[in-house]
Amino acid sequence: MNQPELPGHVAVVGAGLAGVSACEQLRELGYDGRLTLFGAEPHLPYDRPPLSKDLLLGKQTTADVALRPADWYAARDIDLRLSTPVTAIRPDEGRIELTYGRTEPVDAVLLATGGRPRPLPVPGGDHRAVTVLRSLDDAVALRDRLGPGVRVGVIGAGLIGAEVAASATVLGCVATLIDPAPLPLERVVGTEIADLLHSQHRINGVRVLVGAVASVEDLGGPVRLHLAGSDEFVDCDVVVVGVGIVSDDSLAATAGLAVDRGVLVDAAQRTSHPRIFAAGDAARPTGPDGPLPNVEHWESALHEGKAAAAAIIGAPAPTRPVSRFWSDRYGWHLEVVGEFRGEVVLRGELGGESFAAFALVDGRCVGAVAVNRPVEMKAARRLIERGLPVHAGRLADESVDLRSLVIGRANTVDRTRAGGPR
Ligand SMILES: Cc1cc2nc3c(=O)[nH]c(=O)nc-3n(C[C@H](O)[C@H](O)[C@H](O)COP(=O)(O)OP(=O)(O)OC[C@H]3O[C@@H](n4cnc5c(N)ncnc54)[C@H](O)[C@@H]3O)c2cc1C
Known part of the structure; x- marks a missing residue:
């Protein structure tokens, strides 16, 4: 060229x-x-x-x-x-x-x-009842198949699988969510929060199974999902595969x-x-x-x-922002920024309508996970970007406006009154 x-x-x-x-x-x-x-x-x-x-x-x-x-x-x-x-x-x-x-x-x-989307690599995985969700056409076709009483099997309880199970439930479907991992997202948000997120499926009426689907049997339209190493099976009208x-x-x-x-x-x-x-x-x-x-x-x-x-065009590279993703299920807007490791500081009640958990390493925020707390997440992102020292007590204190931590005011108070950040 x-x-x-x-x-x-x-x-x-x-x-x-x-x-x-x-x-x-x-x-x-x-x-x-x-x-x-x-x-x-x-x-x-x-x-x-x-x-x-x-x-x-x-x-x-x-x-x-x-x-x-x-x-x-x-x-x-x-x-x-x-x-x-x-x-x-x-x-x-x-x-x-x-x-x-x-x-x-x-x-x-x-x-x-x-x-x-990764296909389902098992016998019967290409059955016409088995679908994926990546494109607009996939979504429209799936939407047309969901409705009250429809039996939906969701394979893979990661982000998309969890959202499909939640949406299907809202639409009145009978949903079963199947994943070999007992706590999907555990690696990303820690055990406690992963458990809380996953438990929302059961609370909202989804049948949750831990296991791997070994085969898909044709029942003349509907299908039967057989789980590996067990007698368990799930009969479905529609199967959505969300395995990455x-x-x-x-x-x-x-x-x-x-x-x-x-x-x-x-x-x-x-x-x-x-x-x-x-x-x-x-x-x-x-x-x-x-x-x-x-x-x-x-x-x-x-x-x-x-x-x-x-x-x-040879222009200067923009600064890479702190990583962030979100997911919505059962009225919970989950947000994850940065890396969730180190000391965990909770703000609000875990499992309540909204809460945030901050991850601190050496007194600095490196990650955060929140449900329905957009203001806190914006602040967490700024704290991570700027590498500002933060006091755990201030983060946990609901009366402290986290935006003040980003511009340093409340942290200054910490340094004088509470011995400064760790
Ligand atoms: C159902 C769903 C829900 C999601 N929800 C969230 C969420 O809540 N939060 C979040 O952070 N992320 C979410 N994501 C992920 C996010 O949407 C993707 O990371 C993002 O769309 C990736 O964008 P992209 O442009 O790289 O790829 P894509 O959006 O996949 O776009 C690539 C396009 O390239 C086209 N293409 C491929 N090959 C060719 C070719 N040879 N010639 C021309 N065109 C071609 C494809 O048709 C496609 O339209 C979700 C993804 C899905 C599928």
Whole structure:
């Protein structure tokens, strides 16, 4: 490829959050070259979090979940090509391939191809009653199958599985949630909070089973899920599999770029080829010791799209925000920021309508988990970003406005009256 100072044509492959975020940032940074956003799906780029929540519940329509209105793209001179999958990239020739052998010249490519749901690798796992939830089409099809009395088996009690079980229950379905892990999310939020979250399923009428599904038996429409190593079975009209995703690194792999369960990228979203970048669920970060765990959350895709845009045109990299994700179930808005390790300080009553738990290491907040406490979570994020010392007692004290800790006032009081932060 030519190495112009600014690429003349940037192709963004994948019209999801990371791709749209990159296009927006390229224009905001003043890039005025040709910009094409290729989307394999026929829909306007849309947001995925509502698919397992408000869209499934019928509170949002397909139009509501669009990331941007249709005229937003034209207004920014972004050539949005829907139903146009990129079938190959040829980085050294400066071309991408589309269907029917068509090719287009490009100077830089951002791979924002997301991920594909892992299939259920058991006999009968491809039965028509068994579905996944990744795309808008998946969500609409699932919504049409849910209703009072419908028996829904949810395999995998991670974030999406938990949300599907909760939404199905609200819709009057008879839900069974199956996972080999007794406490999903334990590694991320600790035992106590994981237990509390998981117990909400039972409290709300979901049957919770610990185990692995070994096979899916056809009952002539409905299916019977058999659990490994037990006589237990579950009869279902619909089965939703939520056992994680596989990052879509196929274009990069075929082009000979470095991949390892995701397109390997550095901190600036650069791949092993100087004109190819990757962001979002498709990308896997690397550190000094090799590949790091994949991050498959909304805020990460948003940030990585922006970071890739900056890298493509040689602009300074934006600061990486503290990691954050959220999940909604049974009226609980769960938020997790940073890393939950070290000393745990509770604010509010665990299991009450709302609470927050902060993780402190050496007197500084490194992570937090909260249910229905957005103000606290914003403050926790600032505390982590700024590395400010905090006093555990102040964090726990409901009468202390946490925003004051962020600007240091209450901590100053701590230092003089309570001996200062640990
Ligand atoms: C149901 C659901 C609920 C979620 N809820 C939450 C939540 O509550 N909180 C949270 O933090 N995160 C949540 N997430 C995760 C979050 O939505 C994702 O991390 C985010 O959408 C990733 O964005 P992305 O742009 O990397 O990938 P995607 O959104 O997957 O977009 C990639 C796009 O690329 C397209 N594509 C693939 N290959 C090609 C090709 N060759 N040519 C052209 N286009 C191609 C795909 O069709 C797809 O539209 C949820 C995800 C799902 C599925």
